[in-house]
Amino acid sequence: MRADIVLCSAPVMSVLRPSVGIGVLHAALAARGHRVETLHLNLDFANLVGLDLNEQLAEQTPAHLLIGDWVFARCVGRPGPALAVARHEREITALLARRGIGGVPRLREAVAAPFVAAAAEKILARRPRIVGFGTMFQQTMASLAIAKAVKAGDPSVVVVFGGANCHGPMGSALLRTYRQVDRVFTGEADTAFPDLADALLRGIGDADAIAGQLYRDGGVPDDPPLRKLDQVPIPDYADYFTQLAMLDEADRVAPSLPFESSRGCWWGQKHHCTFCGLNAEGIVFRAKSSRRVLEELSELTVRHGIDRFSATDNILAPAHIDGVMRPLAAAPAVARSLFYEIKANLNEAQTALLADAGVTQVQPGIESLSDDILAIMRKGVDTLLNLRLMRNCREFGLGVIWSILHGFPGEPAHAYDAMAALVPLIEHLPPPTGLSPLRLDRFSPNFEDAERLGFVEVRPVVAYSALHDAPAAVIADLAYFFEGRAKGAAGEGDLLRLRGAVATWKARWEEEAPPALVFARVERGMLVKDERTVAASELQYLGPASAALADRLRNPGHLGGAVEAVAKEHGAAAADGAMRELLDRHFIVVRGDTALSLLVEGGRRRVRAGSGNPFGGLAPRAAPSALAGVAS
Ligand code: SF4
Known part of the structure; x- marks a missing residue:
């Protein structure tokens, strides 16, 4: 089928859910009458390498290692300096060995290039005039590789990049470095991309005058971000479900639907948590009306017959507690399962309401059980509020996703022993996934104001200079993840007791039933x-x-x-x-x-037994597959 506009979701991404950003753009373009198709190339890749390996790469490797990008880097161009390449490969090899993930080098050597060629052929078969790539997480190098092959096949195609990996200076650096990219949206593109399509395909308006994009000879600064989120269409996931059904092992996939009820962060707007990488524009809090959120959930359920939802919100809107959760709680659906990021100061009644509404998992940004360290990160909650939330979640049956961040400048080393001493008292509360070293993310106060906040020797993580053959100044613009030294941070020795205590805590939760x-x-x-x-x-x-x-x-x-x-x-x-x-x-x-x-x-559990995983899931493989050898 011919499509004037092809939107691409490149590898490596989970097969369990579509991209909400691409789904929204698809709906907006279709609403203006454009012939648009979304190609979930990440599904093709997963089909080729095996769903299990794809999910391991997409969901179980640290984002800053950019392993998915490493798989496709050779298809883009020359690597960076040998020293950087060697260090990056050492880090990847060590991580893959620790996690027991095999077969990845073979993806790079034998699978990536033919996959890129096939993906470009698939795109060009639609005879598109615009090809858009939405890049998040580990999708940049595959997107660049496929875009390069598309341009080689038809130089008249306009290649447009957007998504989180293009925000701010990162988008500008991509455009400067890679000739296959014609235009980049450096912020939200809900209306700008459809305007660009109107201009390029129908001659409506001046394409070069559309705000929020850069092109080879110039650019127009970002518009203020969209204020009225009710104007954003309900995402169109139809192509995802069509292509998902074509997977060889489609029956193993229980997908989840991402949905968006707000953008930005009402807390961060006032007190930006020092580690949080929301940018100045993106942090401005905007919420859909409650009526619209309810309509969207209902519409998506009816369209796709799925009641597993993961909210892309950074933080639950206070107005949605009464406006969305209360009506959902009043009309319970047996199978509904929602995930939300929340602030940890929700009280008991609010937490109970979430459980009644079908929220089964929350990410409350607990980050630490030390008041001193929570204050350093400007989290706006303290240890006891965190514990209250965890206790209430245990009481009502809500899952809690959290980890302990460490490595803040000036953090008191004794705080980690104090946390270790607390652990035996709270073994009955949901444990953290582990201890996570603080990362310096672009746009976070820790990065933007590094020196004042106590960081020195700040530089991009090595992955960027290994993957891109570009000068240091460009690498600094391309990067989202940085590393540096936090002055006065606790050392590894200070963490030992806590590491041991957390390991015991997690082990107790892996028993038949967690301790009561x-x-x-x-x-x-x-x-x-x-x-x-x-x-x-x-x-x-x-x-x-x-x-x-x-x-x-x-x-x-x-x-x-x-x-x-x-x-x-x-x-x-x-x-x-x-x-x-x-x-x-x-x-x-x-x-x-x-x-x-x-x-x-006791006796107050409200999350219904048998509620599904709001993030979706992959069923175990029933029998050996003929595809298993591809990645081995
Ligand atoms: S970490 Fe969470 S609460 Fe803090 S500013 Fe970022 S989104 Fe907001």
């Missing part, structure tokens, strides 16, 4: 089941005064004030005894003069 610290009310007291390592005994009884004090500390509260309040009802001696009992049994955590109960109330 759960209570049931028994008359005016509580019967507590404690399966943590620090448990004095598995079953313990708390009398009325202790139960009353624990109830008063469901939210972080002044410990002395809570004891006084209990004393009014139960007497001073009983209240004092209650405090000692809760402390001795490790049922409360105290920071300064504030305390929080760790006790999870």
Whole structure:
């Protein structure tokens, strides 16, 4: 079929979900009457190399290593200096060995070039006049390689790049470095790309005057980002589902639908977390109306028969708690499963509402359990608020995705031992994925204001100079991930105890059932089941005064004030005894003069058993496939 515009999603990307950005552009172009087709070339690649290997590369390798880009780099041009290439390859080899991922060098040597040729042929068969590449994560080199082959096949095709890897100076550097790129959108392109298509294909307006793009002889600065998100069309994922169905192992894929209810961050707009790589324009918070979000979820479910959704939002809009979550909770669908990034200060009622609405997993940006380190990163929450959220999520059955960041300038080294000491008390709460060294991302305060915030020797990670044959100044513009030395950061030795404690914590959550610290009310007291390592005994009884004090500390509260309040009802001696009992049994955590109960109330699970994974999933392979040898 002929398409005037072909939008491409290049490898390496997960097969489990389409790109929301490309889906939105497809819908916007189609709405203006353009003949547009989206080619999910990442699906073709996954089909060729095997779904398991594709998912390992896309989802289980650190973003800053750019392994997917490394696979396609030779198809783009000469590599960078030998020293950089050697160091990058050493890092990749070590990572692949650690993760047990095999067959990747063969993809680079034997699969990448024929794949690129076939992809270009597939694109050119549509006889397009515009080919757009949306690049995020590890898609840049494959996009550049395919674009080069497309231009070689038909130099009249206009190649347009956009997406997160093109924002700000990165887009300008791509255009300067690679002749196969004709135009780059350096920010949001919801209306600019369709305007460009109108100009190039229909002569409506001046293509070179459209804001937010760079081209070989010039460019126009970005427009202010789109304010009214209700103007953004519902993404068109039809091509994704058509092409997904053609995979040899399509029946293994349980896809998820990405959707967008807001952009930017209402917290970061006021207090940009120091590590967060949202750029100055992108951080401006904008939300769709609640009515529109509900319509979109409903429309996507009806179109695709899928109730697994992952929100692309950086943070849940406060207005959507009542406006979206409450109506969803009031009309429950058995299978609905949503993922949202949230702020960790959601209270108990709000967390319960999310669970009732079908939210099954959240990413609350916990990042640390040290008040000092949370303050350094300007996170706007403290340890007890983080723990309250984790406890409430355990109570209501919500999954929590988080990790411990380390490596901040001036962080107190003893904070890591303090966190290690806390771990045995909170073994019943969802563990982190691990300890993650702080990365310097472009646009983050840590990068933009590196010297003042305590970073020295800041430079792009080695992957960029290994992959691109370009001068250092261009590499510095191309890069999103940087490395540097944080002055006064804790050393590896300071992390040892915490690493051990987290490993034990995670191991306990891999047992048949995670450890419990759960209570049931028994008359005016509580019967507590404690399966943590620090448990004095598995079953313990708390009398009325202790139960009353624990109830008063469901939210972080002044410990002395809570004891006084209990004393009014139960007497001073009983209240004092209650405090000692809760402390001795490790049922409360105290920071300064504030305390929080760790006790999870039983019987309050709200996430429905059997809810699907909001990110989708890949079923295990039933029988050996003939394709397995391709990547071995
Ligand atoms: S890390 Fe999260 S909360 Fe902080 S500024 Fe970025 S998006 Fe906002």
